[in-house]
Amino acid sequence: MAVSALLLLPAAGAQEPQKINKKNLVIKEWKTNPQGGNKVLDHVTTFSAEGKKIEEIEYNSDGQKWRKRFEIGPDGKVARELVYDHRNRLQTYKTFEWNEFGKKKVQYTYNAKGKLLSIKHYEYIAQDAGE
Numbered sequence: 001m002a003v004s005a006l007l008l009l010p011a012a013g014a015q016e017p018q019k020i021n022k023k024n025l026v027i028k029e030w031k032t033n034p035q036g037g038n039k040v041l042d043h044v045t046t047f048s049a050e051g052k053k054i055e056e057i058e059y060n061s062d063g064q065k066w067r068k069r070f071e072i073g074p075d076g077k078v079a080r081e082l083v084y085d086h087r088n089r090l091q092t093y094k095t096f097e098w099n100e101f102g103k104k105k106v107q108y109t110y111n112a113k114g115k116l117l118s119i120k121h122y123e124y125i126a127q128d129a130g131e
Contacts (some may be wrong), residue, residue: 026046050076067083077096078096089112090112092109095110101125
């Protein structure tokens with residue numbers, strides 16, 4: 001999965017950067033060679049009207065490389081992440097359990113036919129800054 005960075009823009013005359021509003025936002029990433037020339041679409045991330053990431057598409061020179069679609073549950077968290085290949089065929093999907101702090105607790109990965117492939121458990125350990 002490509003890493004999606006939070007965009008921060010400085011406000012005019014302000015000291016603190018402001019978060020960009022992600023509601024209905026589409027972020028397009030473009031590649032160019034060092035000499036300039038034609039730009040090529042590399043990655044597109046789409047956010048819902050509520051500001052939740054709902055889709056990512058990665059491109060290469062042949063077109064779409066892969067696509068991920070995110071289904072948001074009633075709790076506002078990602079309920080399922082569906083991964084499609086370059087032909088838009090479902091390859092795998094993931095479901096999640098969340099802990100009481102809103103962080104991922106368990107991730108289940110399935111193939112397109114629903115067979116469980118793997119389980120990933122998340123552990124969060126706070127380190128004392130003085131150590």
